[in-house]
Amino acid sequence: xxxxxxxxxxxxxxxxxxxxxxxxxxxxxxxxxxxxxxxxxxxxxxxxxxxxxxxxxxxxxxxxxxxxxxxxxxxxxxxxxxxxxxxxxxxxxxxxxxxxxxxxxxxxxxxxxxxxxxxxxxxxxxxxxxxxxxxxxxxxxxxxxxxxxxxxxxxxxxxxxxxxxxxxxxxxxxxxxxxxxxxxxxxxxxxxxxxxxxxxxxxxxxxxxxxxxxxxxxxxxxxxxxxxxxxxxxxxxxxxxxxxxxxxxxxxxxxxxxxxxxxxxxxxxxxxxxxxxxxxxxxxxxxxxxxxxxxxxxxxxxxxxxxxxxxxxxxxx
Numbered sequence: 355x356x357x358x359x360x361x362x363x364x365x366x367x368x369x370x371x372x373x374x375x376x377x378x379x380x381x382x383x384x385x386x387x388x389x390x391x392x393x394x395x396x397x398x399x400x401x402x403x404x405x406x407x408x409x410x411x412x413x414x415x416x417x418x419x420x421x422x423x424x425x426x427x428x429x430x431x432x433x434x435x436x437x438x439x440x441x442x443x444x445x446x447x448x449x450x451x452x453x454x455x456x457x458x459x460x461x462x463x464x465x466x467x468x469x470x471x472x473x474x475x476x477x478x479x480x481x482x483x484x485x486x487x488x489x490x491x492x493x494x495x496x497x498x499x500x501x502x503x504x505x506x507x508x509x510x511x512x513x514x515x516x517x518x519x520x521x522x523x524x525x526x527x528x529x530x531x532x533x534x535x536x537x538x539x540x541x542x543x544x545x546x547x548x549x550x551x552x553x554x555x556x557x558x559x560x561x562x563x564x565x566x567x568x569x570x571x572x573x574x575x576x577x578x579x580x581x582x583x584x585x586x587x588x589x590x591x592x593x594x595x596x597x598x599x600x601x602x603x604x605x606x607x608x609x610x611x612x613x614x615x616x617x618x619x620x621x622x623x624x625x626x627x628x629x630x631x632x633x634x635x636x637x638x639x640x641x642x643x644x645x646x647x648x649x650x651x652x653x654x655x656x657x658x659x660x661x662x663x664x665x666x667x668x669x670x671x
Contacts, residue, residue: 367398473563478514495620496528596644607650
């Protein structure tokens, strides 16, 4: 380390800490490698060029997490964020925490069931690489609609989890919603579909979010052509507040008599509850109502939620 010029140490530290530049960008500026930049930044810390001081502000996160855990009988991880944080900022912070927790829990010879959606797509961007053996990732709900097969979107998302964990991947090439309940019943008897359903049934962990009909960062199922305007009107009339894995729920957690659910391809709350660990990631005030419904339905064992949304959840429950 002594061979590094002090000028390079200062420049690397300045670009990294003050200009918020990525190590790859700094390496290009300094015409060196990313590993060298990492060592320069470490030297800056070791020699006192950079001093890191934490000045934690008041945070409600620990108390909120304990209150949510006690009220709902779950493990709650509240991510500290400022009251001025944007919806996207909150989503990114929740996604980082969720990705780290998942990497801690998922291991060899395990099956991970993954839903798709805006939050899940954000989580894939922060997954660390953790090699496993004999593990599998399975898609929990179909993704096709009248405009697209859904395979490009959901396929890339699911494969991202498989790549992160060196796991085999099982796609679910069916629509998010069938046109007719009878068609779904027939397809559920097909061996190719049964094979995926069997893998879903062996899941050790389910990862999902909740979908909100309106507001904030739009839930993918409501913004990408999966529902017709008439469908949304029917859902509203039936008291639906959101969905879990594209199965719609009311505020009290009921779902069985909601007409559109007979055509939905995601696991029902009853089916989800058979999975030992059910990790739900939530960010944004518009998710409070569907999250309350998911908690009422008993589908959550572990919750990652941003501080602002957690405070709103506590206020209304």
